[in-house]
Amino acid sequence: MTSSTLRRFRHRRAPASSRQQISRAQRWKYRGASLLITAAILGFWELLPRTGLVSEIVLPPLHEVITALGLLLQQSTFYGHLAVTLREIMGGFLAGTIIGLVGGIGLAVWQPVKQVTYPYVVGFQAIPKIVFAPLFIAWFGYGEGSKVVMGIAIAFFPVLINTLVGLESVPTDSVKLMRSLRATSLQIFRKVSFPHALPLIFAGIKQALTYAVIGALVGEFVGASAGLGYLLDSYNYQLRIDYVFALIVVLAAIGAALYFIVEWLDNRLIYWREQ
Amino acid sequence: MIADKGTSAKATKTVVEAGRPLIEIQGVRKSYVTQEKTVKALAEVNLDIHAGEFMSFVGPSGCGKSTLLNIVAGLLDASEGTVLVGGEHLTKPRRDMGFMFQAPVLLPWRSVERNVMMPAEVFGLPQEEIRPKARRILTTVGLGDFLDALPSELSGGMQQRASLARVLTYEPRVLLMDEPFGALDEFTREAMNLELMRIAAETGITILFVTHNISEAVFLSHRVVVMSARPSRVAGVVEVPFEYPRTVDVMHDPQFTDLTFQIRQLLGESV
Numbered sequence: 001m002t003s004s005t006l007r008r009f010r011h012r013r014a015p016a017s018s019r020q021q022i023s024r025a026q027r028w029k030y031r032g033a034s035l036l037i038t039a040a041i042l043g044f045w046e047l048l049p050r051t052g053l054v055s056e057i058v059l060p061p062l063h064e065v066i067t068a069l070g071l072l073l074q075q076s077t078f079y080g081h082l083a084v085t086l087r088e089i090m091g092g093f094l095a096g097t098i099i100g101l102v103g104g105i106g107l108a109v110w111q112p113v114k115q116v117t118y119p120y121v122v123g124f125q126a127i128p129k130i131v132f133a134p135l136f137i138a139w140f141g142y143g144e145g146s147k148v149v150m151g152i153a154i155a156f157f158p159v160l161i162n163t164l165v166g167l168e169s170v171p172t173d174s175v176k177l178m179r180s181l182r183a184t185s186l187q188i189f190r191k192v193s194f195p196h197a198l199p200l201i202f203a204g205i206k207q208a209l210t211y212a213v214i215g216a217l218v219g220e221f222v223g224a225s226a227g228l229g230y231l232l233d234s235y236n237y238q239l240r241i242d243y244v245f246a247l248i249v250v251l252a253a254i255g256a257a258l259y260f261i262v263e264w265l266d267n268r269l270i271y272w273r274e275q
Numbered sequence: 276m277i278a279d280k281g282t283s284a285k286a287t288k289t290v291v292e293a294g295r296p297l298i299e300i301q302g303v304r305k306s307y308v309t310q311e312k313t314v315k316a317l318a319e320v321n322l323d324i325h326a327g328e329f330m331s332f333v334g335p336s337g338c339g340k341s342t343l344l345n346i347v348a349g350l351l352d353a354s355e356g357t358v359l360v361g362g363e364h365l366t367k368p369r370r371d372m373g374f375m376f377q378a379p380v381l382l383p384w385r386s387v388e389r390n391v392m393m394p395a396e397v398f399g400l401p402q403e404e405i406r407p408k409a410r411r412i413l414t415t416v417g418l419g420d421f422l423d424a425l426p427s428e429l430s431g432g433m434q435q436r437a438s439l440a441r442v443l444t445y446e447p448r449v450l451l452m453d454e455p456f457g458a459l460d461e462f463t464r465e466a467m468n469l470e471l472m473r474i475a476a477e478t479g480i481t482i483l484f485v486t487h488n489i490s491e492a493v494f495l496s497h498r499v500v501v502m503s504a505r506p507s508r509v510a511g512v513v514e515v516p517f518e519y520p521r522t523v524d525v526m527h528d529p530q531f532t533d534l535t536f537q538i539r540q541l542l543g544e545s546v
Binding site for chain 1 (some may be wrong): 348349350367368369370372374377378380382383384393394396397398400425427
């Protein structure tokens with residue numbers, strides 16, 4: 001029994017080992033330190049504009065941002081914009097993930113297609129996708145569609161690559177075992193290859209989620225008539241920097257919430273992961 | 276043909292030299308073609324293995340003993356020659372032959388029990404029918420308390436026991452083992468060997484066992500096939516006359532030492 005498996009074994013049976021308590025105490029120390037940094041930043045934010053060193057227009061003090069956030073959350077139009085952006089993010093994320101998944105499986109299963117198309121896939125990835133934003137708006141309009149397409153364009157790639165790499169890194173012995181049982185290709189895929197690739201696929205999906213948020217916002221910045229990115233851009237134009245910051249806080253919260261949902265799913269689905 | 280499963284399972288282990296062998300390896304050669312040249316892995320191999328026999332293959336590493344095992348498993352095609360199992364030409368893996376690797380090859384996301392039930396799942400057998408048997412076999416290999424454990428929670432020896440339980444659950448007539456205990460420590464290996472011998476004696480299963488451990492081969496086998504370095508031939512077949520099943524005491528028998536010496540000499544001549 002290797003020491004690492006032993007440790008994991010004990011972990012399960014006796015969760016309150018002394019080892020873990022030490023690390024827990026340490027964790028609180030780190031948490032305290034990082035909270036301190038947050039407090040310091042927020043303190044500076046409040047005080048710096050008051051000193052007159054930085055104009056209040058450039059950097060409104062913290063309390064004004066909080067006020068702006070409060071007012072923003074009371075506007076009914078805000079929720080309309082929020083819904084638009086959420087739809088765009090989810091659309092780009094879901095469609096991008098499905099395209100990446102299907103594409104990755106297709107390339108892994110069908111080697112000739114991979115040989116022919118893989119250079120194009122990599123080549124496409126080398127292009128900074130933001131250059132397509134004006135084009136997508138010209139093609140798909142000012143509405144939500146062009147933002148979803150933008151999201152897909154950047155979100156599909158990490159899922160595709162991770163699916164492909166995951167499916168191609170299946171241990172040969174596992175496949176050999178299945179062959180010795182005369183398993184069908186579909187059985188090998190379902191029972192061995194796909195579950196084996198799942199942790200990597202999920203890592204790709206997590207990345208796709210962040211990319212879909214970027215896709216939606218970039219699309220809205222370039223040209224839109226609704227959405228949080230559009231709202232942020234218009235407040236910026238009016239020099240309402242307090243509202244700009246309030247919207248940044250909202251967007252950060254959306255990003256964090258979505259990430260934690262996927263992270264939670266990841267931990268539930270991939271329960272066998274080492275460590 | 277071989278006796279049907281019902282009787283062979285209960286029959287005591289006696290090697291019947293008369294009658295048709297269970298496995299016939301006839302003129303099997305294997306060469307690999309690389310860009311520059313053709314590498315001969317197996318020069319001709321001819322062997323008969325009888326039902327209920329425990330046969331080991333020893334030889335220097337890279338001598339092609341694993342290649343031969345893979346050919347008998349139907350996982351690899353021979354370049355020339357044929358393998359007959361129960362008189363039938365072998366063209367693909369058979370579900371009455373089980374393969375066991377040096378690594379346990381357990382699926383990390385499946386519990387021990389679900390790993391052991393995997394072959395039955397592949398065969399499309401109903402789970403309720405297999406589960407009691409899987410549990411019984413897991414209990415006999417000492418994993419009765421670990422049905423719901425994940426493979427990562429088990430030691431190397433326990434993982435290999437689970438792997439053995441997996442192959443035993445679907446009751447193959449032939450067990451093909453490619454250095455199955457090679458990665459285990461000496462104590463675990465000895466325990467596993469005794470376990471395997473007990474199972475072999477109880478079930479009458481035919482075992483082809485690849486190893487590079489000479490005393491392990493002598494201890495376990497009815498016959499030991501000594502293979503030469505590449506291109507591999509059969510350098511000699513050594514019969515081990517000790518009564519079956521054996522205890523570790525036979526290892527102290529002078530005849531045991533003679534046999535290992537004899538194998539060593541065959542290996543030495545072939546290099």
